[in-house]
Amino acid sequence: NAWLLGNQQINVFQPKLQISLKDKVELEEDLHRAIEQDELDVYFQPKVNASGQILGAEALVRWQHPVRGLVSPIEFIPLAEETGLINKIGYRVIKLVCQCLENWNTKNIQLPVAVNLSARQFLNPSLLKEIWSNLNAHSVMPDLFELEVTESLLLENLDAALPVLNSFHQDGIKVSIDDFGTGYSSLAYLKTLPLSTLKIDRSFIKDLPQQTDDCAIVEAIAFIAKALKLQVVAEGVETIDQLKFLSTIGITVFQGYYFYKPMPVLEFERLLIAQSQSKSAIKEITCREN
Numbered sequence: 530n531a532w533l534l535g536n537q538q539i540n541v542f543q544p545k546l547q548i549s550l551k552d553k554v555e556l557e558e559d560l561h562r563a564i565e566q567d568e569l570d571v572y573f574q575p576k577v578n579a580s581g582q583i584l585g586a587e588a589l590v591r592w593q594h595p596v597r598g599l600v601s602p603i604e605f606i607p608l609a610e611e612t613g614l615i616n617k618i619g620y621r622v623i624k625l626v627c628q629c630l631e632n633w634n635t636k637n638i639q640l641p642v643a644v645n646l647s648a649r650q651f652l653n654p655s656l657l658k659e660i661w662s663n664l665n666a667h668s669v670m671p672d673l674f675e676l677e678v679t680e681s682l683l684l685e686n687l688d689a690a691l692p693v694l695n696s697f698h699q700d701g702i703k704v705s706i707d708d709f710g711t712g713y714s715s716l717a718y719l720k721t722l723p724l725s726t727l728k729i730d731r732s733f734i735k736d737l738p739q740q741t742d743d744c745a746i747v748e749a750i751a752f753i754a755k756a757l758k759l760q761v762v763a764e765g766v767e768t769i770d771q772l773k774f775l776s777t778i779g780i781t782v783f784q785g786y787y788f789y790k791p792m793p794v795l796e797f798e799r800l801l802i803a804q805s806q807s808k809s810a811i812k813e814i815t816c817r818e819n
């Protein structure tokens with residue numbers, strides 16, 4: 530790092546930078562071990578309707594580090610992407626999700642789960658084959674297995690992304706655009722790519738309904754999505770006022786701390802079972818009444 534003092538350039542020793550490089554090397558070594566020793570896990574965050582009924586879930590990777598504790602994907606996904614370790618991590622996540630889907634199926638619970646993909650995973654030619662080998666091994670229908678990719682991923686690799694999206698589309702695997710609205714200003718691509726859902730980025734939801742610019746942006750996104758027959762999910766819903774505003778402009782699917790935080794699989798399963806029991810209880814009551 531260089532500072533300019535008058536005309537003189539002075540190189541400044543930055544202990545902080547050194548620590549972060551050391552951290553990075555350590556983190557990379559740790560990540561190799563994490564993959565080998567099975568320290569990676571997935572949490573599930575429900576996607577719900579306005580009354581809180583669970584419609585699906587997003588799988589979010591977690592790293593249970595023996596010393597650091599739970600490490601956030603924000604801390605290790607970029608490094609994993611840089612080093613290529615992301616592919617192994619991604620395959621692990623895909624496998625864990627398929628195991629869960631298989632297990633829920635035996636309990637007669639069918640719920641779509643979305644897996645996040647980074648650019649390096651998405652453009653890896655083995656991805657589709659790897660997904661199918663897991664779907665087949667666990668008897669999972671492709672319509673329960675969804676993907677989330679960011680807008681910037683698609684647009685920075687548009688030529689390469691299109692055939693990949695087409696093959697997912699052909700195979701019945703839905704793809705959502707994650708963090709929608711933060712990537713590019715061009716909307717033209719929406720009409721050409723086979724996509725199922727726009728996930729409105731949390732940054733637009735955060736200050737609703739006080740921030741009138743954000744209200745206008747979110748309303749415009751909802752309008753475009755409807756016109757293009759895309760589903761919409763509002764990410765990062767934290768308050769009742771946000772939920773009320775989003776509902777009045779016609780958004781019906783939500784994800785956020787107001788409803789649920791991401792949770793370990795056992796907790797999520799308890800929730801699913803409780804919900805499916807209350808649903809069948811409601812069904813029983815209506816049957817008796819008829």
Ligand code: C2E
Binds near residue numbers: 589602622645707791
């Ligand atoms: P994302 O896909 O946009 O996931 C949403 C993130 O927002 C999650 O953070 C979730 O915990 C958080 N979130 C959800 N609702 C709320 C809310 O109401 N308020 C706030 N403040 N936050 C909320 P998380 O789990 O830390 O994941 C961060 C990012 O890491 C994800 O963003 C995704 O881009 C990436 N990621 C997570 N799992 C994977 C994975 O398996 N593979 C890849 N390639 N990336 C992953």
Ligand code: MG
Binds near residue numbers: 587645677707
């Ligand atoms: Mg996501």
Ligand code: MG
Binds near residue numbers: 707708728730764
């Ligand atoms: Mg997102």
Ligand code: MG
Binds near residue numbers: 708
């Ligand atoms: Mg995000």
